[in-house]
Amino acid sequence: MNRLNDLARVRDEDLAGRASGAGARALLASITAEEPTIVGHRTRRPIWGSRRFLASAVAVAGLAAVAVIVPAALGPATSYASSAIDIQLRGDHYVAVIKDPLAEYAEYTKGFKAVGLDVRLEPVPASPTAVGEVTGMSGSFAGVDHPNQDRTIGSDTEPAGCDLGKPGCAMTIMVSRDYDAHAVIRLGRVAQPGEKYQNARPATSRGEMLEGFRADEKTVGEVLTEARKRGLKAVYEVITPEPDNNGWRVEPDKQSAEVGDDWIVWEAESEQAGVLRLLVTKERLPKNPIYAGPKPAGFID
Numbered sequence: 001m002n003r004l005n006d007l008a009r010v011r012d013e014d015l016a017g018r019a020s021g022a023g024a025r026a027l028l029a030s031i032t033a034e035e036p037t038i039v040g041h042r043t044r045r046p047i048w049g050s051r052r053f054l055a056s057a058v059a060v061a062g063l064a065a066v067a068v069i070v071p072a073a074l075g076p077a078t079s080y081a082s083s084a085i086d087i088q089l090r091g092d093h094y095v096a097v098i099k100d101p102l103a104e105y106a107e108y109t110k111g112f113k114a115v116g117l118d119v120r121l122e123p124v125p126a127s128p129t130a131v132g133e134v135t136g137m138s139g140s141f142a143g144v145d146h147p148n149q150d151r152t153i154g155s156d157t158e159p160a161g162c163d164l165g166k167p168g169c170a171m172t173i174m175v176s177r178d179y180d181a182h183a184v185i186r187l188g189r190v191a192q193p194g195e196k197y198q199n200a201r202p203a204t205s206r207g208e209m210l211e212g213f214r215a216d217e218k219t220v221g222e223v224l225t226e227a228r229k230r231g232l233k234a235v236y237e238v239i240t241p242e243p244d245n246n247g248w249r250v251e252p253d254k255q256s257a258e259v260g261d262d263w264i265v266w267e268a269e270s271e272q273a274g275v276l277r278l279l280v281t282k283e284r285l286p287k288n289p290i291y292a293g294p295k296p297a298g299f300i301d
Helices: 003-007 022-032 051-058 063-074 105-114 220-229
Strands: 079-081 085-090 093-098 118-126 134-139 153-158 170-176 182-190 233-241 248-250 264-272 275-281
Touching (some): 085 105, 093 105, 118 170, 153 182, 220 233, 220 264, 220 275
Parallel strands (some): 118 182
Antiparallel strands (some): 079 085, 134 182, 153 170, 264 275
16 A cells, blocks of 8 residues: 555645644644554655655644654664564663574664664574673673673573573573663574584583593693593694793694694683584693683683
C-alpha cells in the first residue's frame, strides 16, 4: 500500500484559512498514528511526498511542527531485531542477544547504532572456558562484570545459566543505557572445526585440555608425554625473554628453530581444539619470564 495515497486525501482548498478543521485533524492522525520503529536494519521515517504537499501541511498552524518534533523527541529506539542480534532495553541496560555468532560484525554494529550506542561487537573463537566471556575490550568503561554490580558492560547467557553451544542457549552482552563512548568488545564464541582460538588461556586451567597438569618449567619431552596420553598435539612459540626475565617477546625469525625435547616450557596455552601451544626457550632461565617468577596459584586452576 502507498501511504502517500492515504495522506493525500487532504487538498489545498480544504486547508485554506483553517487551522483545525476535519481535514487537518485527519492529516494529524495519519502523521502521528505510528511511532518510528526498527524494521530489519532500517529505521522507518515519515515520507514527505512533494514540496507542494509539505507546503500545504505547513499552512496548517502548528500541525507540521508536531509531525516533525514528535519523532525527533522519541530519540533512539529502545529495541532492535535482526537475524543476527536482538537488542532490548531492560531497566538501565540494553541487553543484546546474539542470535548468529558467525554474522558479520557490521550486523551487530547496526543494531547498537539503532538504539543510540557506539559499540562494535566482535564474537571471536575462544577456548572452552572463555566461551561467553568478554575476552578483550577497548574504550571507556567501568568494568566487564554483570550489570547487577553496577558495571557498564557485561556478558551473560539467555536463558541465564544455560550451556553455550547447546540449542536454545545464546550469548548476551549488556551495555548501560547511558554509555556515551565508543567501545570495541571481543566476545568468546564456540570455535568452528579447525579455527584457532583468539584468546590466551592456559591449557592447564580447569576445563581446558591439560587440566590438572603443571606444564610450566617442565621440559618439552615431559609435556609431550602427557599431551599424547590425552590425544593432543602441540605447536611451539619460541619466546625471547627480557634481560631481567621480567617479560618476553616473540621474534618471527626464531620461530623456525627445531625445538628439542630438552627445551623448557614456560606455559602451555590452548591453540585450537586438540592442539596446545607451548611457549619455550632453549635454555632454562632463572625465573619464568611469562610471570616474572613462579606461576601464581590463581593461574594454575
